[in-house]
Amino acid sequence: MFSRYGNHQVIAPGTPHVLNQRGRGLDFIQSDDRQQNDIAVQKPAVTIFVCASCRASEGSTEEPRQGTHLLNATVEAAAQQPGVTIKSVNCLSNCKRGPSAVIARQDGWTYVFGHLALENAADLVTGAELIATSSDGLMPWKGRPDCLKRNMIARIPPFDFNA
Numbered sequence: 392m393f394s395r396y397g398n399h400q401v402i403a404p405g406t407p408h409v410l411n412q413r414g415r416g417l418d419f420i421q422s423d424d425r426q427q428n429d430i431a432v433q434k435p436a437v438t439i440f441v442c443a444s445c446r447a448s449e450g451s452t453e454e455p456r457q458g459t460h461l462l463n464a465t466v467e468a469a470a471q472q473p474g475v476t477i478k479s480v481n482c483l484s485n486c487k488r489g490p491s492a493v494i495a496r497q498d499g500w501t502y503v504f505g506h507l508a509l510e511n512a513a514d515l516v517t518g519a520e521l522i523a524t525s526s527d528g529l530m531p532w533k534g535r536p537d538c539l540k541r542n543m544i545a546r547i548p549p550f551d552f553n554a
Contacts, residue, residue: 435528436497437519438476441465445489457509458490464512465492475519485544494518499528501547504539511538 445458462479469475485491488505492515495501499522507515514536522530528549532540 435499435523436476437474437523438478438495438497439465439469439515439519440478440480440483440493440495441515442481442483442485442489442491443479444482445486445491460509461490461492461507461512464509465515468513468516469519472516472520474523475516488542488544491544494522494530496522496525496528496549499525499549500530501549502530502539503544503547504542505544506542507538511536514538 441458441462443458443462444456445461447453447457462477466477469477480493483489483491483493483503485503485505490507491503491505492507493501493503494515502518502522504515517534517536518530518539521534522528525531530539
């Protein structure tokens with residue numbers, strides 16, 4: 392449930408920032424106490440992309456592949472986390488450092504990780520929650536699981552293709 396005022400949707404209690412109707416940019420409005428009591432927090436959409444084609448090691452013929460196992464474990468770990476979407480991708484072209492995954496925030500930063508293991512599925516979900524609740528769109532270092540500190544391949548800035 393989100394509060395609407397005119398053509399705007401309020402995205403955070405206690406602030407005058409609102410997302411405009413088309414979802415581009417931030418507008419500023421004055422809010423009063425009546426509005427503050429009605430405001431619901433909306434976390435930005437976060438998606439975890441897991442490479443399902445990653446192998447356990449180079450030359451491995453094991454089926455299903457290690458990436459598929461990581462994908463299934465991540466889906467299971469995210470089952471109780473509303474707002475986190477898990478998607479399978481066929482290849483992230485990070486084969487020498489797989490299994491690989493990406494955590495991407497709508498209108499925020501994107502992170503690419505490699506050298507992941509099955510037990511890192513819950514860590515990916517934790518990372519998604521951290522970036523979803525971040526005020527600046529960056530995944531904070533504090534509280535980030537160790538595997539997401541050690542195994543980061545790239546951090547990609549947000550792109551505005553509508554600009």
